[in-house]
Amino acid sequence: xxxxxxxxxxxxxxxxxxxxxxxxxxxxxxxxxxxxxxxxxxxxxxxxxxxxxxxxxxxxxxxxxxxxxxxxxxxxxxxxxxxxxxxxxxxxxxxxxxxxxxxxxxxxxxxxxxxxxxxxxxxxxxxxxxxxxxxxxxxxxxxxxxxxxxxxxxxxxxxxxxxxxxxxxxxxxxxxxxxxxxxxxxxxxxxxxxxxxxxxxxxxxxxxxxxxxxxxxxxxxxxxxxxxxxxxxxxxxxxxxxxxxxxxxxxxxxxxxxxxxxxxxxxxxxxxxxxxxxxxxxxxxxxxxxxxxxxxxxxxxxxxxxxxxxxxxxxxxxxxxxxxxxxxxxxxxxxxxxxxxxxxxxxxxxxxxxxxxxxxxxxxxxxxxxxxxxxxxxxxxxxxxxxxxxxxxxxxxxxxxxxxxxxxxxxxxxxxxxxxxxxxxxxxxxxxxxxxxxxxxxxxxxxxxxxxxxxxxxxx
RNA sequence: CGGGGCAUAGCGCAGUCUGGUAGCGCACCUGGUUUGGGACCAGGGGGUCGCAAGUUCGAAUCUUGCUGCCCCGACCA
Numbered sequence: 228x229x230x231x232x233x234x235x236x237x238x239x240x241x242x243x244x245x246x247x248x249x250x251x252x253x254x255x256x257x258x259x260x261x262x263x264x265x266x267x268x269x270x271x272x273x274x275x276x277x278x279x280x281x282x283x284x285x286x287x288x289x290x291x292x293x294x295x296x297x298x299x300x301x302x303x304x305x306x307x308x309x310x311x312x313x314x315x316x317x318x319x320x321x322x323x324x325x326x327x328x329x330x331x332x333x334x335x336x337x338x339x340x341x342x343x344x345x346x347x348x349x350x351x352x353x354x355x356x357x358x359x360x361x362x363x364x365x366x367x368x369x370x371x372x373x374x375x376x377x378x379x380x381x382x383x384x385x386x387x388x389x390x391x392x393x394x395x396x397x398x399x400x401x402x403x404x405x406x407x408x409x410x411x412x413x414x415x416x417x418x419x420x421x422x423x424x425x426x427x428x429x430x431x432x433x434x435x436x437x438x439x440x441x442x443x444x445x446x447x448x449x450x451x452x453x454x455x456x457x458x459x460x461x462x463x464x465x466x467x468x469x470x471x472x473x474x475x476x477x478x479x480x481x482x483x484x485x486x487x488x489x490x491x492x493x494x495x496x497x498x499x500x501x502x503x504x505x506x507x508x509x510x511x512x513x514x515x516x517x518x519x520x521x522x523x524x525x526x527x528x529x530x531x532x533x534x535x536x537x538x539x540x541x542x543x544x545x546x547x548x549x550x551x552x553x554x555x556x557x558x559x560x561x562x563x564x565x566x567x568x569x570x571x572x573x574x575x576x577x578x579x580x581x582x583x584x585x586x587x588x589x590x591x592x593x594x595x596x597x598x599x600x601x602x603x604x605x606x607x608x609x610x611x612x613x614x615x616x617x618x619x620x621x622x623x624x625x626x627x628x629x630x631x632x633x634x635x636x637x638x639x640x641x642x643x644x645x646x647x648x649x650x651x652x653x654x655x656x657x658x659x660x661x662x663x664x665x666x667x668x669x670x671x672x673x674x675x676x677x678x679x680x681x682x683x684x685x686x687x
Numbered sequence: 688c689g690g691g692g693c694a695u696a697g698c699g700c701a702g703u704c705u706g707g708u709a710g711c712g713c714a715c716c717u718g719g720u721u722u723g724g725g726a727c728c729a730g731g732g733g734g735u736c737g738c739a740a741g742u743u744c745g746a747a748u749c750u751u752g753c754u755g756c757c758c759c760g761a762c763c764a
């Protein structure tokens with residue numbers, strides 16, 4: 228009965244992602260005490276120091292285990308919010324054929340940012356900087372009728388744009404992970420609804436990551452109108468100058484009760500009626516006329532998402548036609564919606580850190596709890612830690628256990644650096660009195676509790 | 688792509704001007720003392736000084752070329 232044996236073997240494996248390997252003594256977390264010279268901004272420095280990434284070429288990074296965990300968390304939040312809004316996940320390749328791009332006319336117009344490659348047959352290929360052509364191609368082959376609309380297809384895939392000057396770590400890398408969604412509708416009114424769904428979905432996704440993202444009017448290119456927004460996180464190190472009504476900053480995102488089938492216009496107008504623009508779209512006169520002086524906020528921001536409607540820009544040249552109710556073929560109305568997944572790590576750190584290190588919002592933290600054994604080798608302390616580790620892990624709490632034979636100070640500062648939301652500190656002195664210490668990274672608040680109370684607090 | 692800078696041990700740097708065969712701090716290894724906020728003592732390992740050519744008795748150091756990385760600008764999720 229080989230199947231049974233296999234099942235039994237599988238049952239003995241630890242649950243996904245959580246095992247004894249999450250002991251720091253056999254994990255892979257190369258932290259740095261000093262700042263690498265090449266890192267200029269705080270998020271880049273902290274990501275290097277916290278052992279999250281290492282640069283392999285200009286603007287190209289390897290994701291070390293800690294960084295990889297955060298990347299996956301962010302990716303998952305984006306995925307859940309896309310799915311909730313009715314988008315459908317697929318996965319397109321990173322390498323594309325030049326032919327498609329010739330059809331859309333972008334092969335020549337895209338310029339040197341596009342990384343062009345030849346295969347062994349000297350066929351022209353490219354490493355995709357985006358996927359409008361490819362998704363349109365996939366769509367046009369299969370969808371012929373308005374009855375199959377609307378559809379919104381997305382993937383989360385690595386992109387490459389050969390930036391002239393990559394900088395700021397993962398905020399402006401050449402290779403980056405991006406979620407890009409593409410909507411297909413019969414007419415512009417329907418396309419507007421698709422756009423609105425993404426708008427709401429973005430507000431929710433960023434909010435779940437602990438970010439205050441502000442939608443700002445963006446350039447719509449040849450189409451015009453109000454159908455393009457950038458989602459901006461305010462940060463000193465942001466690349467663009469932004470202007471908006473202060474009210475927008477703390478406006479809460481739509482909650483779980485949001486109904487994507489209902490009319491979303493009021494929710495969106497609540498935001499778009501207030502002034503918000505990046506420097507390219509900024510109109511100083513309008514800003515002063517529309518926004519009371521006290522509410523005028525001019526700051527710097529990081530673009531973490533961009534949504535836009537572009538109508539038939541690709542469907543027409545690529546021949547993505549569907550039959551309407553009248554039986555006549557029309558090009559589909561399309562929109563595309565990007566989120567810079569890898570860039571978000573930098574953005575979150577820019578928005579959430581202090582002089583000691585990163586402060587992860589719980590939803591994207593690589594682990595929820597850092598368990599600190601203050602005296603590895605001490606039988607009682609080891610036993611207490613092992614028990615806490617097992618209990619928490621069993622309850623589904625992600626724990627990174629620092630069981631190394633290091634001094635207390637090194638463990639404290641290391642944990643502060645990597646920024647896990649909670650530090651559970653266990654030492655012989657406390658155990659003698661039946662207590663452990665729980666420190667909240669964000670506030671620095673510490674409290675002494677019984678192990679049971681600490682577990683309850685972390686599990687609850 | 689234009690302007691500027693840097694390249695010496697895993698990280699941060701000195702040594703280059705004035706050529707004589709490589710050093711400091713952190714990290715790492717061994718032993719000991721320590722142990723509640725990045726310890727101390729002693730010993731030790733690790734470098735074709737980015738690459739190539741040239742000048743010279745001799746090059747990390749001078750010359751030329753190349754490469755990589757960083758900063759400022761134009762461009763972008």
